[in-house]
Amino acid sequence: MALPVPGELWAELPVEKRIFCSVLLFSWAVYLWEAFLARRQRKVYRTTTHVPWELGQIMDSETFEKSRLYQLDKSTFSFWSGLYSELEGALILLCGGIPFLWNVSGQISGYAGFEPEFEIAQSLVFLLLATLFSAVTGLPWSLYNTFVIEEKHGFNQQTLGFFFKDAIKKFIVTQCILLPVTALLLYIIKIGGDYFFIYAWLFTLVVSLVLVTIYADYIAPLFDKFIPLPEGELKQAIEMMAKSIDFPLTKVYVVEGSKRSSHSNAYFYGFFKNKRIVLFDTLLEDYSALNKDHPEGEDGEDDDTKSKVKSKKQGCKNEEVLAVLGHELGHWKLGHTIKNIVISQMNSFLCFFLFAVLIGQKELFAAFGFYDTQPTLIGLMIIFQFIFSPYNEVLSFCLTVLSRRFEFQADAFAKELGKAKDLYSALIKLNKDNLGFPVSDWIFSMWHYSHPPLLERLQALKDAKQD
Numbered sequence: 334m335a336l337p338v339p340g341e342l343w344a345e346l347p348v349e350k351r352i353f354c355s356v357l358l359f360s361w362a363v364y365l366w367e368a369f370l371a372r373r374q375r376k377v378y379r380t381t382t383h384v385p386w387e388l389g390q391i392m393d394s395e396t397f398e399k400s401r402l403y404q405l406d407k408s409t410f411s412f413w414s415g416l417y418s419e420l421e422g423a424l425i426l427l428c429g430g431i432p433f434l435w436n437v438s439g440q441i442s443g444y445a446g447f448e449p450e451f452e453i454a455q456s457l458v459f460l461l462l463a464t465l466f467s468a469v470t471g472l473p474w475s476l477y478n479t480f481v482i483e484e485k486h487g488f489n490q491q492t493l494g495f496f497f498k499d500a501i502k503k504f505i506v507t508q509c510i511l512l513p514v515t516a517l518l519l520y521i522i523k524i525g526g527d528y529f530f531i532y533a534w535l536f537t538l539v540v541s542l543v544l545v546t547i548y549a550d551y552i553a554p555l556f557d558k559f560i561p562l563p564e565g566e567l568k569q570a571i572e573m574m575a576k577s578i579d580f581p582l583t584k585v586y587v588v589e590g591s592k593r594s595s596h597s598n599a600y601f602y603g604f605f606k607n608k609r610i611v612l613f614d615t616l617l618e619d620y621s622a623l624n625k626d627h628p629e630g631e632d633g634e635d636d637d638t639k640s641k642v643k644s645k646k647q648g649c650k651n652e653e654v655l656a657v658l659g660h661e662l663g664h665w666k667l668g669h670t671i672k673n674i675v676i677s678q679m680n681s682f683l684c685f686f687l688f689a690v691l692i693g694q695k696e697l698f699a700a701f702g703f704y705d706t707q708p709t710l711i712g713l714m715i716i717f718q719f720i721f722s723p724y725n726e727v728l729s730f731c732l733t734v735l736s737r738r739f740e741f742q743a744d745a746f747a748k749e750l751g752k753a754k755d756l757y758s759a760l761i762k763l764n765k766d767n768l769g770f771p772v773s774d775w776i777f778s779m780w781h782y783s784h785p786p787l788l789e790r791l792q793a794l795k796d797a798k799q800d
Contacts, residue, residue, distance in 0.1 A: 352700035356719045357426060363726060364419045371408055371415075374777040378405040381772045387788065388771055391761045400768040403486040410482055414474045421470065432702035434466075435459055435711065453519050456710035457512050464511070468504055475500070486768060490592060499556065506555060514540055519709050530689040534682045541677075542604070549586075549602045549611060558589045562612065567651045571610065574655060574750070578666050581606040590615050596767050597648065599657055601665065608665075610658065615766070618648035648766065649759050656747055656755035657763075663746030669739045676735075680728065688716050736783040744790055757794045760787060 346354070384397045425431065438459035447454040479496060483489040491499070518536060525532045544552075553559065562568045562585040575582035583603070590598065590613035597616040603609050649657065664670055691697060697715055698707045747756045764771060764787050771787040778786055785793075 348696045349700035352696060352720075353426070356700070356722070357423060359722055360422065361419065363722070364415065367415065368412065370774070370777045370780055371412055373774040375405065375408045375412075377772055377774050377777075378408060378770065385772065391791070392765070392771065396765050396768075399486070400765075400770045403482075403768040404770040406482050406485065410478060414478075417474070426701070429702045431711070431714075434462055435703075435708065438462060452708055452710075453516055453523075456519055456708060457516060459710065460512065460515055461508065464504075464507070468500070472500070488596060488768075495592075502555065506552065510544070515710070522709050530682075530685040534678075534685045537681055537685075538678055545602065546604060549609065553588070557592065559586045559611070560589075561585065562587050567617075567654065570651065570655055571658060574659065575608075575610075575662065578662060578750075580662055580665060581608050582610060583607050584609045586611045587614050587617065588612070597763055599654075599661060601661060610661075612654070616648055616657070616763075617654060618650055649762055652755045653759035653762065656752035656759050659747035659750045659752040660743045660756060663743035664739065667739075667742055667746060669743070672739075676732070684717060684721060687721075688713065691716050691720065730780065733781070733783050737785050740784050740790070741793060744793060748794060753794050757791060760790055760794075 378401055381401065382398075384392055384394050388397070435455070438455050441462075442451065442455045442458050445454070476496070479489050479491065480493070518533060521532050521536050522529050549559075562571075568585055571585055572582060574580075583606075586609065588611055590596070596613075598613045599611065599616055601608055601610045692707075692709075692712050695707065697720065698704070698711065701711070701715055701719075703711060744756065747753065763769075769787065773782070773786055784790075
């Protein structure tokens with residue numbers, strides 16, 4: 334008697350079983366691919382123990398070793414947290430965690446007086462419980478990352494009390510946005526008829542634009558203090574540079590990022606004629622609290638932040654800050670921001686259209702344990718998170734490639750502004766302050782780095798710098 338071959342066994346499985354197995358197998362295939370890439374990169378961290386000759390002029394051996402050990406610790410942490418996340422997700426699927434949580438949500442909404450036909454109420458309870466579960470299970474990993482890894486390498490500026498207050502505040506703010514938006518989206522899908530996907534897409538477009546508009550003015554200040562950049566040479570120079578490229582700058586803020594971390598950043602936001610620039614105080618050598626040795630309690634320091642004395646100054650000089658901003662403004666001038674929004678919305682429309690095509694397939698719901706009911710929220714989760722996962726992986730890689738191209742173009746724009754020399758030195762300083770490791774495995778870099786490696790960016794700037 335001949336044994337059935339795997340292909341025959343697969344063909345004999347019900348459609349819903351094949352869907353479920355495909356989702357699970359693809360998830361593990363992605364995890365194993367990521368683990369393979371991470372292993373290659375960890376080998377680079379372990380074996381590259383001396384500063385390569387091409388880095389000799391830009392990085393000292395002490396900083397190189399610090400960055401190597403920091404990135405090695407981060408990579409090891411990422412391996413274990415990623416393994417846990419994959420095992421947790423697989424167990425949830427295999428043990429029927431999604432239909433179980435849906436039934437619990439129905440019981441809770443029933444206790445609150447909502448009958449089973451009130452699907453939106455049950456969906457919101459489900460969403461609240463799911464995000465709460467995610468927050469609780471992710472908390473130990475976040476604590477370890479902040480108070481062991483980041484603390485060990487000198488980046489953490491938080492106390493335990495500040496961390497928990499921050500986490501609770503973030504959860505509450507997230508729910509205040511997520512639950513109403515989800516309720517409205519589900520309602521639009523319910524009443525939208527055959528063309529609901531158009532209305533759903535338009536709704537998410539409006540929501541995303543509103544959130545981008547109000548984030549820095551109303552949401553971010555709930556977590557960090559924003560103050561106007563004081564009058565002086567830096568502010569005048571920023572305003573002059575913005576005017577020279579017709580950037581409609583209205584305000585420049587400094588955010589106290591040093592209360593949370595010593596990593597640096599800068600960004601701009603706003604639509605039309607109302608653009609604003611935000612600089613992290615850790616980016617500014619003259620403003621960073623980490624460069625000042627204050628006795629505890631002075632200069633407004635509170636119990637939520639730690640006073641740490643650094644042996645060397647952090648941040649960039651004014652000319653280097655201007656060069657960094659020249660790069661950021663290059664993204665605006667070259668239309669990168671608009672292009673990213675257009676790509677995002679085209680992708681969103683496509684996904685909603687495909688969702689409309691697939692939502693009627695009962696086999697998709699049966700594959701995840703929903704045999705008698707097809708809740709809209711569950712359909713969104715199944716299709717967007719699981720069914721679209723191969724497409725999402727391809728799209729993510731394409732966007733990474735595009736992002737690297739945009740970064741080179743923004744660097745080139747800063748060069749045209751005459752900032753090549755200062756951007757060159759700023760990139761070196763920021764890499765040093767953030768303990769970035771300048772050596773990478775080529776496959777890992779190609780797949781993950783949305784910004785080009787440091788050496789590639791410096792090489793592109795080198796000729797203009799020497800001019």
